[in-house]
Amino acid sequence: MAMAYLAWRLAQRSCPSSLQVTSFPVVQLHMNRTAMRASQKDFENSMNQVKLLKKDPGNEVKLKLYALYKQATEGPCNMPKPGVFDLINKAKWDAWNALGSLPKEAARQNYVDLVSSLSPSLESSSQVEPGTDRKSTGFETLVVTSEDGITKITFNRPKKKNAINTEMYHEIMRALKAASKDDSIITVLTGNGDYYSSGNDLTNFTDIPPGGVEEKAENSAVLLREFVGCFIDFPKPLIAVVNGPAVGISVTLLGLFDAVYASDRATFHTPFSHLGQSPEGCSSYTFPKIMSPAKATEMLIFGKKLTAGEACAQGLVTEVFPDSTFQKEVWTRLKAFAKLPPNAVRISKEVIRKREREKLHTVNAEECNVLQGRWLSDECTNAVVNFLSRKSKL
Numbered sequence: 351m352a353m354a355y356l357a358w359r360l361a362q363r364s365c366p367s368s369l370q371v372t373s374f375p376v377v378q379l380h381m382n383r384t385a386m387r388a389s390q391k392d393f394e395n396s397m398n399q400v401k402l403l404k405k406d407p408g409n410e411v412k413l414k415l416y417a418l419y420k421q422a423t424e425g426p427c428n429m430p431k432p433g434v435f436d437l438i439n440k441a442k443w444d445a446w447n448a449l450g451s452l453p454k455e456a457a458r459q460n461y462v463d464l465v466s467s468l469s470p471s472l473e474s475s476s477q478v479e480p481g482t483d484r485k486s487t488g489f490e491t492l493v494v495t496s497e498d499g500i501t502k503i504t505f506n507r508p509k510k511k512n513a514i515n516t517e518m519y520h521e522i523m524r525a526l527k528a529a530s531k532d533d534s535i536i537t538v539l540t541g542n543g544d545y546y547s548s549g550n551d552l553t554n555f556t557d558i559p560p561g562g563v564e565e566k567a568e569n570s571a572v573l574l575r576e577f578v579g580c581f582i583d584f585p586k587p588l589i590a591v592v593n594g595p596a597v598g599i600s601v602t603l604l605g606l607f608d609a610v611y612a613s614d615r616a617t618f619h620t621p622f623s624h625l626g627q628s629p630e631g632c633s634s635y636t637f638p639k640i641m642s643p644a645k646a647t648e649m650l651i652f653g654k655k656l657t658a659g660e661a662c663a664q665g666l667v668t669e670v671f672p673d674s675t676f677q678k679e680v681w682t683r684l685k686a687f688a689k690l691p692p693n694a695v696r697i698s699k700e701v702i703r704k705r706e707r708e709k710l711h712t713v714n715a716e717e718c719n720v721l722q723g724r725w726l727s728d729e730c731t732n733a734v735v736n737f738l739s740r741k742s743k744l
């Protein structure tokens with residue numbers, strides 16, 4: 351990641367507006383209120399509002415704002431195109447240049463519209479009411495409920511396909527620690543929205559500490575090791591209710607769950623080689639055991655995406671349900687499980703996990719160590735840059 355980290359840091363220092371542009375997506379913004387025209391005063395007010403935003407609007411929005419600001423104040427892009435390795439300035443140039451001959455007035459209006467659309471509710475969900483749940487549970491990225499003997503931890507960043515950002519890693523650990531001590535019998539992880547989770551939030555790589563990129567890679571490895579460790583040590587049956595596609599770490603962790611129920615909409619994808627990365631979540635150990643070394647190789651090295659049915663045939667998924675009846679069938683079953691005698695359930699989990707625990711911790715440490723090196727590689731840098739600049743998706 352060295353090159354990308356460096357580039358992002360440079361951009362954070364050199365962005366000419368008050369915004370810090372930290373990634374490179376280029377999206378043409380169209381005028382959406384042609385009848386209205388923002389005044390210079392509206393424009394200046396919007397610039398001030400941006401400075402007051404409590405929540406980081408994200409890299410893509412910041413880049414759009416940068417491009418519109420330049421277009422509104424200077425007109426069409428008039429700078430020479432930066433070299434291909436000058437990643438940040440090239441991204442900024444691309445964004446500005448993509449606005450073509452959009453008139454200054456229209457750019458000003460689009461800037462004002464974009465700022466007024468930025469609200470704290472950017473990540474609201476269509477399936478749960480996060481406002482009330484968040485307040486009662488103190489989680490920003492999760493909804494955690496406990497009833498009928500079941501603690502349910504729901505990934506709640508549906509607009510980001512439940513990508514796991516740094517805050518979410520910490521909140522999942524906190525939720526698991528609380529669930530391990532509460533009076534529930536089983537704990538369930540699921541996703542809000544159309545995805546179970548798209549895995550690690552790739553923008554995690556843009557937040558660089560004062561010690562630089564090596565420190566970032568080291569911190570990430572420490573975080574990952576602690577995070578996966580919580581799954582290894584979790585003392586109660588841990589069930590995944592996989593409501594939709596799952597990517598990366600949200601898939602590999604499934605090897606540490608006690609049962610995995612999937613909608614037939616779900617898919618399972620671990621594109622580590624494509625991302626210049628390597629397996630985590632103990633999958634280098636659990637997957638070959640669960641599904642045979644060759645099938646694990648197809649997934650973990652060659653990035654073969656499995657359907658829910660295929661994942662079930664390989665033993666990664668316990669059972670697949672039609673999406674139309676998925677929630678009803680699964681929750682009926684889970685509620686029945688949660689009526690079992692708590693001590694017997696907990697002791698049986700311990701008997702099953704006990705002889706593997708030490709081995710799993712060793713594997714986890716090794717995987718994190720290898721990944722720490724991978725995150726500093728050009729292969730990983732390029733993959734992340736390509737995703738953030740919208741050049742590639744899975």
Ligand SMILES: CCCC/C=C/CC(=O)SCCNC(=O)CCNC(=O)[C@H](O)C(C)(C)COP(=O)(O)OP(=O)(O)OC[C@H]1O[C@@H](n2cnc3c(N)ncnc32)[C@H](O)[C@@H]1OP(=O)(O)O
Nearest residue numbers: 509510511513548549550551552553570574598599743744
């Ligand atoms: C510190 C510990 C590190 C542990 C390491 C773990 C390794 C992994 O987990 S590797 C897997 C990483 N995940 C990916 O590479 C997935 C990247 N995302 C995609 O390819 C696509 O977003 C998608 C195929 C998941 C969905 O495509 P679709 O067209 O349906 O939706 P989008 O418009 O792309 O997504 C909506 C929105 O969400 C943002 N987003 C989705 N996934 C991620 C992600 N993993 N990281 C960051 N952002 C993500 C996407 O950018 C869109 O955002 P905007 O609406 O702002 O454009």
